Amino acid sequence: MLETVWLDDRLVRLVDQTLLPHEVRVVSCATPDEVAGAIRGLRVRGAPAIGVAAAYGIALAAACASALPGAERAHTVEAAGAVLTAARPTAVNLRWAVERMLTKAREARQEEDAAFAALLRREADAIAEEDRAANRLIGRWGEALIRPGERILTYCHTGGLATAGYGTAFGILRAAHEANKGIHVLACETRPVLQGARLTAWELLQHGIPATLITDNAAGALMARGAVDRVIVGADRIAANGDVANKIGTYTLAVLARAHALPFIVAAPISTVDLACPDGAAIPIEERAASEVTHVGGCRIAPEGITVHNPAFDVTPHDLVTAIVTEGGVAAPPFDRSLAALAGAAAGSG
């Protein structure tokens, strides 16, 4: 399988997700600014994946600055952290990974140049490796919830390339397929950036998971005619009370799931839980460029001069969420308690 992002000497390499499914191209970032640009431009996307990319961005800064005097080296690495954190506001994994890397850099401030760079590279590798391991566990916990033959609706893209590997919500689909549960996936195309049509559909084909691509608008009609058994989505940030920020349109699916009495499952690593964020109202929602809505693949689809509102995420209130699947287990309501317990256990073991 493709790696999502890695550090190759003094280049962060990543698979350019904007070119998929037409072309699998690896792009190289020579500076933390270029990594931040790749994150802003959605070349690398998915909450866990941008955390990993940012970690490698800081490892890159450490490698490039390793020979500088101590104060300057520290300043360079901290500045890289600031640039990377600012690249996108909603997914907390980005900030979480940067903070973890900066903590490591501060701990290692007395180290010689090569050792400093190696320590930070190892920390970034560890973040990636832990994310892959977390995804496998999410898949295993989530798979246990699935009954044979379920028709599972999913949204946006939460697969291998949205993470360090395997996937979150997508990991559950993979695990259920690998367990021969006979699932059928309904993949929503996910306007405006079409991560579902471009990336999820592609990964579903790669893994041979039976699937149908639908417009986001068809989800309600399919539920109304009893053609959906469960909804599984990822998350960009989960507040302490269980409110979930995820790709715009997730909230609509949650309202639909409730109206049709369907389980609405969120899958995310514990690094996506932000206990410092009391509820969804405190989560910043990124507004992205109008051109994401007015253009598709370079073709203009809307008239010049029309005003566009393009929020990239929405917040699903915790009372619409049936369960949150993490690597530490399945959190059930009340989420304020179950998430705190899972995060505490993870901090204790980590």
Added chain:
Amino acid sequence: MLETVWLDDRLVRLVDQTLLPHEVRVVSCATPDEVAGAIRGLRVRGAPAIGVAAAYGIALAAACASALPGAERAHTVEAAGAVLTAARPTAVNLRWAVERMLTKAREARQEEDAAFAALLRREADAIAEEDRAANRLIGRWGEALIRPGERILTYCHTGGLATAGYGTAFGILRAAHEANKGIHVLACETRPVLQGARLTAWELLQHGIPATLITDNAAGALMARGAVDRVIVGADRIAANGDVANKIGTYTLAVLARAHALPFIVAAPISTVDLACPDGAAIPIEERAASEVTHVGGCRIAPEGITVHNPAFDVTPHDLVTAIVTEGGVAAPPFDRSLAALAGAAAGSG
């Protein structure tokens, strides 16, 4: 303003809606088959507009066949009706307009050739003129429901080109704007064919109505933050009990409107009401080509080999509908009674 469709000697002319907003091109259809092709290919679309196009298609058949012997002339016109009725299954206006034209042709079967062709042309003109008048009345009735400053979410395209002129749901927006109610329209792009982004946005700009284009996925989030006061949509067929078939995604908006206690208004001429159809389950739902989902403006957006499900319409159950605005007035629940009364009054006066 542009006419949507008209008969020009022996050519049905129509504005090609697939090319908008990039290009305003009038295409010509020399046969009823070509008119049916334009309807199937969405060059002309919108339930009332395809009714009018079909009417002109039969007027065209009558003009071309007028010199034939009686039985042959009748057969040609009936055959044109069959081809046109079969072009698309969901919007009842198509069948309604064809039946009205064929009834006129049967009544006129003794007429000389020029008189026969003229009678059918006049009937098609009457259908178009009545539709324009109905839209004006829908606008007036609907406008009375709007409070100053409302932010109104609309879906798909129900404007001048979706009708013989003025628009249904869009006509209410126009009327409210013309009455200086200070409305702001939220236009959903309406995947997969993007009628909202391409056509509604264009007509909103043409009329100077303050508006914002959003992805369909943003509707829920906007409602959740109190940024929507009302939803107004059109219809392709309304069953006797008030169930509404309309563009795929309408049902989702109705569920969202209910969850946020917002009025959900349907606007359509009485020709869209099908009293022979007891409820939504009896309305045929057109499945359209996968390429509508996998391609945008000629660009492929989904991987080769992915299975697609692309229903063009969904059914909103009557209990999610607040009111149905027709040219005869505003139908309120219980719709079985209010729609029968409006249709009866229309038949009495027609």
